[in-house]
Amino acid sequence: MGGQSDYLLKVSNVSVELANQTILDNVSFKLKRGTTLAIVGPNGAGKTTLFRVLLNLVPHTGKIVWSDHVKIGYVPQILSVKDIPISVKEFLSIRSSSNLESSLNSVGLDSRSIMNKSLSVLSGGQLRRVLIAWAIIDKPNVLLFDEPTSGVDVGGEEAIYQMLKRLTRENEIALLLITHDIHIIREYSDYMLVLNKCVTFFGESKEITNPDTQKLIFGEPVCLEREPDYG
Amino acid sequence: MLIEILIFSLLLGVFVGLSAGYVGSIMVLEKMALVGDALSHVALPGLALGLLFNFNPFLGAFAFLFGSAVVIWQLGRTTKLSFETIVGTIFTLALAIGILLVPEPDLLEALFGDITTISLVDTIIALIISIVVISLTRTIYKKTILSLISEELAISQGVKVGRINLLYLLLVSLVVAIGIKFTGTLLVGFLVVTPAAAAKTISSNMSRYFTLSAVFGAVSSFSGILLSSYLNTILYFGGWPPLPELDLVTSFLKVTALQSIPPGPLVVLIGVVIFLITIVIRRVTKFSAV
Helix, strand or coil: CCCCCCEEEEEEEEEEEECCEEEEEEEEEEEECCCEEEEECCCCCCHHHHHHHHCCCCCCEEEEEECCCCCEEEECCCCCCCCCCCEHHHHHHHHCCCCHHHHHHHCCCCHHHHCCCEHHHCCHHHHHHHHHHHHHCCCCCEEEEECCCCCCCHHHHHHHHHHHHHHHHHHCCEEEEECCCHHHHHHHCCEEEEEECEEEEEEEHHHHHCHHHHHHHHCCCCCCCCCCCCC | CHHHHHHHHHHHHHHHHHHHHHHHHHHHHCCCHHHHHHHHHCHHHHHHHHHHCCCCHHHHHHHHHHHHHHHHHHHHHHHCCCHHHHHHHHHHHHHHHHHHHCCHHHHHHHHHCCCCCCCHHHHHHHHHHHHHHHHHHHHHHHHHHHHHHCHHHHHHCCCCHHHHHHHHHHHHHHHHHHHHHHHCCCCHHHHHHHHHHHHHHCCCCHHHHHHHHHHHHHHHHHHHHHHHHHHHHHHHHCCCCCHHHCCHHHHHHHHHHHCCCCHHHHHHHHHHHHHHHHHHHHHHCCCCCC
């Protein structure tokens, strides 16, 4: 097991096949403690499937090793809350009976005014913050966010990423982030992993501005031959 | 003896109404309202076998509902078709077989219910089943709601969505089986759908929603059974008899036994009135899920 190594997660040669189609092909990477790793790639590249694999939700081959006693917070991309009568308090209490107020306050929401509101009447930004509060309620070591600002306007998006950056820094939480936004990758992540069924690039996020790197991301995929590693 | 039947009927109605409303609130959220309705028809062949071979029709109905629930659950897992699609494909078959099997004199009773044969044992069974159904539903409703919000989120929290769906279908089967006694197979689906629909119209949180669903279910059942007895009395006497000449309670019950107006349709009508009232409340108060 990983013990107290620098790495919170080690993924080795993970492949997924569904209905005779390759969804992930021999994916390997590591996640350093306290860092933010952006998962980037075109639609259908297998990003969400990779998250599902990390959560052990889909059958796969290869090896996934989380460090001992790791706590994972997860927020999926798609949620159906419009038609369900459930208050913020009831929703959070499904996960935990304590820390409700403090986790709402730490994502920038006024716990007193929002606690009894129905999830279905929240704005996109408020809903995302409640979900982040859900994810951090039991003080995880790592957060998995699948496009955490989908359905949020541009101003709200920036505010959510700033809040996420503060939370992860203050609590030494590692963040795995799926996003399409180059600005977000550059400003709010330390490393990026470009996925197109296989890993086509791994490196520091500032590389995203390099035209050669962009060609790798948006051009024809060329799979890495060796397991990616930090510097 | 007769007053006992009315008391047993009312108690059974309240127990079934409470548990059907409670369990039905998940069904409405799952958008499976038609499943509850259709599933009830599956009970008919079981009832028929009970009548033909002289064993408790409730057991036959429950066996068929239970078996169907397992088949529906398994087909849902293997074919990935929605519950509605699967239930839709088998319920008409069950109805057809049931109508062919049920002896004609008993058909009306099987379809629309009968309270004259309700015994103390039936009432105790209904009480036990209601307690079991409400308790078990309480243990799964948070997990079920989480899986409705996001199945991935639920699975990542260790929720076994498949098992919970199976348990849920079994709970619905239990409620439907006891509800058939007084509403009949055609109308029992109402009990798991309409009270929950009414509650959802004016609820912004889960606790209120589940509580109101159960209360509306109980009120509909209780009022429907009582109104059935009352109307039968009026029909019997050609109008409301002068009080001094009427031993009210006894007469009520004698004519209830005639079953001129079965309680099932009245339970449905009262439930629909409650539903309409909630819609008016929502409009008048400009209710929003604050």
